[in-house]
Amino acid sequence: MTMTRRHVLGAFGAAGLSTLASPLLAKTRPITISALYDLSGGLEVYGQPIVDTLKFAVAQQNEKGGLLGREIDLKVYDPQSNMQLYSQFARQAALADAPDVVFAGITSSSREVVRPILRQFNRLYFYANQYEGGVCDRNMFATGVTPGQTVDKLVEYSLRNFGKKVYIVAADYNYGQIVADWVRKYTQQGGGEVLEVEFFPLDVTDFKTSISKIQSARPDYVWSALVGGAHISFYRQWQAAGMHGKIALSSTTFAGGNEHVVLTPEECNGFMVCQNYLQELATPENARFVEAFHKMYGADYPYITELGMGAYQGFLLWAAAVEKAGSAERMPVIEALETGLSLAAPSGQVTIDPQTHHTIMDVHIARVENGGLIPVQTFAQQAPVDTAVSCNLREHPGDTQQYVVKF
Known part of the structure; x- marks a missing residue:
């Protein structure tokens, strides 16, 4: 307007x-x-x-x-x-x-x-x-x-199902920085280890160097707090590098911009998210x-x-x-x-x-599957x-x- x-x-x-x-x-x-x-x-x-x-x-x-x-x-x-x-x-x-x-x-x-x-x-x-x-x-x-309603649930799920070592990639602004701190806190509380944290400006589209670093670090899973149209390139380059399916990925931002619809199933099936709303509820x-x-x-x-x-x-x-x-x-x-x-x-x-x-609201852990978000676990009335x-x-x-x- x-x-x-x-x-x-x-x-x-x-x-x-x-x-x-x-x-x-x-x-x-x-x-x-x-x-x-x-x-x-x-x-x-x-x-x-x-x-x-x-x-x-x-x-x-x-x-x-x-x-x-x-x-x-x-x-x-x-x-x-x-x-x-x-x-x-x-x-x-x-x-x-x-x-x-x-x-x-x-x-x-x-x-x-x-x-x-x-x-x-x-x-x-x-x-x-x-x-x-x-x-x-x-x-x-x-x-x-807010992170206090979602991050601990998804970190605990990821440590239990994927392993104790995590590599964090996040957008370089308030949300990405603070979520990275929350992930570090809950990972350490759960006996895990944050191998590295990388922050990226919102206009970055080339993640090849970062993906190479992740390959060398060999984490059990990647935590993504990437956001925006430019950052969707990470997931495409992740799949192109043959990493999709080899190392798990968890996120509290993925799917917020319909990334799971824009990307192909081959690029994102199996990613884990934690959100307040799923269309499949x-x-x-x-x-x-x-x-x-x-x-x-x-x-x-x-x-x-x-x-x-x-x-x-x-x-x-x-x-x-x-x-x-x-x-x-x-x-x-x-x-x-x-x-x-x-x-x-x-x-x-x-x-x-x-x-x-x-x-105060419910939050849900879900798995990305063929353009949808399949509920896995619900946590009622999170403050x-x-x-x-x-x-x-x-x-x-x-x-x-x-x-x-x-x-």
């Missing part, structure tokens, strides 16, 4: 007139959601499924009559994986759209660009992505998984969700991603809070969410943790233990920091 200066000024004018309107008109205006997600620029493999699920959620809710008798209006911006555009569009959305809630950001850097802006303008913020944890901000709710809620989603987008829609589900369940929690509060205003909605709001989502039961504003170490919004509601767990 591109808005010109004339559009922005027009929006400001409309906003000014609305202050003179009657209370009745104020109650009948649409409820507005602004969404800032990368639809181009390199991270669109993550952004497009998120926007698709938000559009689906809004359409589904509007078919039910909207919220509080008001239609929901979704405004989508494409920051193009550019932090300057994230800043520009966050301000533009906060002022011109006057949104009741904002869903935004894929990477941690994009989150940390928009978070202070939305707090400054008192716009409620939902960050729906998997991330490294630690953000403590009463104005933000996180509805994706055999629950009534998920069956209804998948059927309705495919009715809107077609049966040939690529796999519904965990990141898309993070946004969908974030929307469900926000909508339930609006209904509970009887208002779309920011503080009543925050207070409704802080009651520990809980609901049955397609991913399982999801509950807002009042202390951290993160989400955001990493963030809870440092964040207590009940005692410190004015906190706005991101904490890093020290190892």
Whole structure:
């Protein structure tokens, strides 16, 4: 979505007139959601499924009559994986759209660009992505998984099934660095050994040297925290080097951008992942969700991603809070969410943790198989233990920091 200066000024004018309107008109205006997600620029493999699920959620809710008798209006911006555009569009959305809630950001850097802006303008913020944890901000709710909910499960599974020696390859940004620390911690606790850790900028596409190093190190398995369209090259080069099937691979990021669909089965079958959502989950809620989603987008829609589900369940929690509060205003909605709001989502039961504003949820270990993710083991109702170490919004509601767990 591109808005010109004339559009922005027009929006400001409309906003000014609305202050003179009657209370009745104020109650009948649409409820507005602004969404800032990368639809181009390199991270669109993550952004497009998120926007698709938000559009689906809004359409589904509007078919039910909207919220509080008001239609929901979704405004989508494409920051193009550019932090300057994230800043520009966050301000533009906060002022011109006057949104009741904002869903935004894929990477941690994009989150940390928009978070202070939305707090400054008192716009409620939902960050729906998997991330490294630690953000403590009463104005933000996180509805994706953190390492404290997934990494220990997958490390323990990998040590038990593959062996004690691991080689880590990770994206060179907050999530990759912190996940590598978590993997090291749990590997050592399990009596294993991290042979080496390598970090790669998000635009790196040549992994041949690294693969040669892995071959020489001879680990029992590789832990991948690679992300983005460029890093998919690792898996193709891994298979081309004859390594697929010889050394196991585990990841908490693989499949988040539908890598398991883009790659051939020969390139990725047998990889192990740990996620909050799998399209194959055999629950009534998920069956209804998948059927309705495919009715809107077609049966040939690529796999519904965990990141898309993070946004969908974030929307469900926000909508339930609006209904509970009887208002779309920011503080009543925050207070409704802080009651520990809980609901049955397609991913399982999801509950807002009042202390951290993160989400208590199920996580699942799964095996990549022919473009799908086959559930292997489920861990019910995992709390955001990493963030809870440092964040207590009940005692410190004015906190706005991101904490890093020290190892």
